[in-house]
Amino acid sequence: MTERIRLTGVSKQYPGKKDAASAPALDNIDLSIQAGEIYGLIGRSGAGKSTLLRMINGLEAPTRGEVHVDGVDVQKLSQAELRTLRHSVGMVFQQFSLWNSRTVFGNIATPLKIAGWKEADIARRVGDLLDFVGLGGKAFARPRQLSGGQKQRVGIARAIASRPSILLSDEATSALDPQTTTEIVDLLRSVNREFGITIVVVTHEMDVISQLADRVSILSDGHIVESGDIHQILARPAHPVTAGLVGSYTRTSLTETERSALRERFHGRRISIVVDDALVDGPVLSRLAREHAVDFSIIQGGVARVKDQPYGQLSLALYGDDPAIDRFVSELASQTEVISW
Ligand SMILES: Nc1ncnc2c1ncn2[C@@H]1O[C@H](COP(=O)(O)OP(=O)(O)O)[C@@H](O)[C@H]1O
Ligand SMILES: [Mg+2]
Numbered sequence: 049m050t051e052r053i054r055l056t057g058v059s060k061q062y063p064g065k066k067d068a069a070s071a072p073a074l075d076n077i078d079l080s081i082q083a084g085e086i087y088g089l090i091g092r093s094g095a096g097k098s099t100l101l102r103m104i105n106g107l108e109a110p111t112r113g114e115v116h117v118d119g120v121d122v123q124k125l126s127q128a129e130l131r132t133l134r135h136s137v138g139m140v141f142q143q144f145s146l147w148n149s150r151t152v153f154g155n156i157a158t159p160l161k162i163a164g165w166k167e168a169d170i171a172r173r174v175g176d177l178l179d180f181v182g183l184g185g186k187a188f189a190r191p192r193q194l195s196g197g198q199k200q201r202v203g204i205a206r207a208i209a210s211r212p213s214i215l216l217s218d219e220a221t222s223a224l225d226p227q228t229t230t231e232i233v234d235l236l237r238s239v240n241r242e243f244g245i246t247i248v249v250v251t252h253e254m255d256v257i258s259q260l261a262d263r264v265s266i267l268s269d270g271h272i273v274e275s276g277d278i279h280q281i282l283a284r285p286a287h288p289v290t291a292g293l294v295g296s297y298t299r300t301s302l303t304e305t306e307r308s309a310l311r312e313r314f315h316g317r318r319i320s321i322v323v324d325d326a327l328v329d330g331p332v333l334s335r336l337a338r339e340h341a342v343d344f345s346i347i348q349g350g351v352a353r354v355k356d357q358p359y360g361q362l363s364l365a366l367y368g369d370d371p372a373i374d375r376f377v378s379e380l381a382s383q384t385e386v387i388s389w
Contacts, residue, residue: 051119052214052246053081053104058113060099060270073099075270077113083213086240086247088261088278090254090293095267097250101216104248105137106130117214135163138207138245142219144199146191146206152178153187156206163210177205180242181235197228201235208239215239215247221256233259254293258282258354266290283322283359284385302348302363307389314347314365317373322385323351323360332383340376342368 060074074096081087089097102108103115106122115122117133125133146155153174160170178184181201191199200220207215217236221229233256240247249260257264258278265275266289274287285291302310302320310318327333328351337344349362366373380386 050083051080052083052117053079053087053248054114054116055079055100055103056114056116058100058103058110058115060096060103060108061111072111072270074110077270077272079265079272079275081246081248083246084240084244085262086237086249086260088257088264089248089250089267090252090257090264091267091289092252092293094269096270097252097267098218100267101139101218101248101250104214104216105134105139135159135210136212137214137216138210138212139216139218140200140203140207140220142222144191144196144203144223146199146202148191151188151190152183152194152202155191155202156209159206159209165210173209174205177209180238181205195228196224197231200224200228200232204232204235204239208243208245211243213244213246215245217247217249217251219251220249222251222253229253229256230259236260266293279324279354279357279359282354283324302389306348310347310363310365311389314345316345316365316367317377318347318363318365318389319377319380320349320361320363320387320389321380323349323358323362324384325357327384328358332380336376336379340368340372340379342366342372342376 055077058074058077059072061072077100089100091097099108103110103122104117106125109123117137122133147158150158156174156177157170160173165173174187178187181204183198183201186194186198191202194202221232224232236247236249237260239245249257251257261278263276264278264281265272266287268289274281274285274290281290282294285294344364344366347363347365349360351358351360351362366376377386377388
């Protein structure tokens with residue numbers, strides 16, 4: 049695997065804050081992003097996500113530490129080299145940042161003109177891009193005539209026009225409704241798949257990250273509090289900030305109040321289990337129940353599929369002999385996480 053982006057010990061303290069000891073926007077960040085992956089950065093507002101993203105194309109300089117893109121220290125680049133870097137790192141924004149006075153064609157063509165492309169090549173490239181983003185008939189529309197989703201399609205076409213190897217997406221779907229968000233998420237996935245572009249997705253929305261990213265880091269107050277495979281993060285969030293972001297997305301884990309109410313209604317033994325591919329691939333639950341002569345009711349839960357892998361959580365009430373239930377629970381616990389309550 050080729051490393052495309054690396055941050056080592058990166059900190060950022062914005063100047064000019066009244067309180068000199070105020071918390072830095074980023075504090076000692078280490079991060080490695082491989083060529084061709086979609087990497088997610090998630091965190092609440094003010095966590096430092098945009099600051100981190102802007103360092104990758106040299107729009108922001110670290111106070112300490114180093115940012116390498118394709119092995120090159122971004123801080124050591126000359127102005128000319130920095131311009132070249134920005135052609136190989138496209139960016140899309142929450143507010144689209146289109147030029148309102150230019151047509152859709154003009155918006156997408158501008159970075160190519162700046163890069164010195166020939167008119168005929170520009171026309172062909174913009175035509176191909178418009179087809180790719182599904183705006184074939186809109187070349188001469190103005191941004192104000194487009195819906196939010198269409199504007200973001202133009203933003204994406206413009207960002208990938210000069211064939212960058214990296215695309216930075218800063219809350220690209222945050223101004224869009226859920227249906228349009230899904231369409232833009234699909235488009236970003238095809239940008240990654242068809243052109244092999246490495247994508248760094250910044251968002252505060254767990255559902256966006258879970259549909260897009262292979263690996264994620266959770267940012268909180270300028271720190272990476274947790275990193276890992278998206279499925280591992282969703283199924284077993286280790287840090288409270290992660291659990292908060294996952295929990296408000298899935299709403300599958302039970303609060304103590306909900307458990308008390310369920311204890312009143314279901315008098316068998318009660319457990320909650322993590323559902324992932326290990327549990328779904330074989331009919332584990334029904335096989336163990338049959339082998340140990342245990343019955344169960346599903347009393348709460350949900351299983352979603354994230355990028356073709358199941359994950360979720362189920363709560364069960366168990367009925368049978370105590371020793372049989374014990375054996376059932378202990379064998380289930382060797383397959384997945386089990387909480388008895
Ligand atoms: N240009 C700036 N000047 C001073 N402070 C800034 C600037 N940009 C961001 N900040 C501060 O840095 C912190 C992180 O901001 P930001 O990177 O925009 O977070 P996020 O994108 O996660 O919302 C915040 O406290 C924010 O107020
Ligand atoms: Mg931001």
